[in-house]
Amino acid sequence: MPLPPLPVKKRKDGFTANDWYLCITIAQSLKTKTFRPNKVNIITLGCAKNLVDSEVLSAQLRANDIAVSHESHKSDHEVVIINTCGFIEKAKAESIQTILEQVERKKRGKVERVIVTGCLSARYQQELADEIPEVDAWFGTEPYREVLQLLQADYKQELIGERLLSTPKHYAYLKISEGCNRTCAFCAIPLMRGKHVSRPMEEIVLEARKLAEKGVKELILIAQELTYYGLDLYKKRMLATLLDKLSDIPDIQWIRLHYAYPAQFPMDVLEIMQRQSKICKYLDIPLQHISDPILQAMHRQTDRRYIEQLIYAIREKVPEICLRTTFIVGFPGETLQHVEELIAFMEQVRFDRVGVFTYSHEENTRAFALRDEIPQQEKERRAEMLMDCQREISYQKNQARIGQVMKVMVDRREAGHYVGRTEFDSPEVDNEVIIHTDTKLRAGDLVQVRIDRAYDYDLEGELVS
The missing domain is CATH 3.40.50.12160 (Methylthiotransferase, N-terminal domain)
Incomplete structure (x- = not known):
């Protein structure tokens, strides 16, 4: 309707x-x-x-x-x-x-x-x-x-900090702020959730401790923009400090970061990631596009040069990091040349994980004044072009894992085998590891798996310990 x-x-x-x-x-x-x-x-x-x-x-x-x-x-x-x-x-x-x-x-x-x-x-x-x-x-x-x-x-x-988990009991999402102060042209989130409001650090840590007491091993930090955390409450970005405090919780094994805005990215987060072994070497950093005219029209406050320098700096500080990003295709004014530039950029940078959305023309956003003249079928075709590119990159990266022994968190038992994830994979959206073993495992167990087969998006291997 x-x-x-x-x-x-x-x-x-x-x-x-x-x-x-x-x-x-x-x-x-x-x-x-x-x-x-x-x-x-x-x-x-x-x-x-x-x-x-x-x-x-x-x-x-x-x-x-x-x-x-x-x-x-x-x-x-x-x-x-x-x-x-x-x-x-x-x-x-x-x-x-x-x-x-x-x-x-x-x-x-x-x-x-x-x-x-x-x-x-x-x-x-x-x-x-x-x-x-x-x-x-x-x-x-x-x-x-x-x-x-x-x-x-x-x-x-x-009951502040208390939740009735609907995820498997060994991992939980931890929301550190609400809303967003950005003015991205395509995004309606501020219309629905308002301006950015950071939660007090003590409240977040208390909730994390309660989750750990319930058996949670992995915390997945979420917000509309993680890296803005603290600016409203403490007058400076405090994500690194929060990560340090969360890492002190004994029963938490993994801490994963979702939705880090690229502009004004706080590099001290990477220093904590290197120093604290509990923080997964994984970063979800939505870029949305790479062509400067489209980034400008999207009001993303970045350009291609800045993004390339940021990715280089991130990988220099954390060489083994897994980078996940998302792109939007079909934004008003996007041409096939812009799409080809984006694909060439993907081939150059070789992200570990990529998600693609087709542009949705949302009323009351900045972009709503632009003409949404690219047909949905063409938007879907462009999205598939990007995913075809990423599928090959993912396959090649997975093939390079064959023979490696990787730490895997067990998620579930399915069809006679166990299924888990490495620290480089978030639940439901990223790769999984099929584990072959006669040993009885439990959800949340951290085990070593030798990878012997690899596919476009998944790995398969034998339990080592």
């Missing part, structure tokens, strides 16, 4: 968009006639930041003696909470489809209440409420207090 932009200017009657949404939420809460359920099911869409929000809400519900499940396929819950994503067109479509499916279940008497939270709801609350009146309440991101109040439950301040 078409979703028009939110009202962002002040109305003549003095109401802002936030005032309007608050009125809608209050009205919907009255319509719902708050009640206390016995069981709630939470469905999470989108990124790991949404997943963390769902886990925090789950812990609060459980502390109020409300049973909670995550993406359960059973029909034994009275309330379903859908934590939506509104980042790009495909994510919005998936979120709306999920809402409609749950509304249909409500009509059939399979669930009593449908509550929607998250980025899509934050961005299009008024329009969604008009289009899907069957939903009982709409909330934005981090809606813990509001949802609990609606369900006649109390927000428990003493």
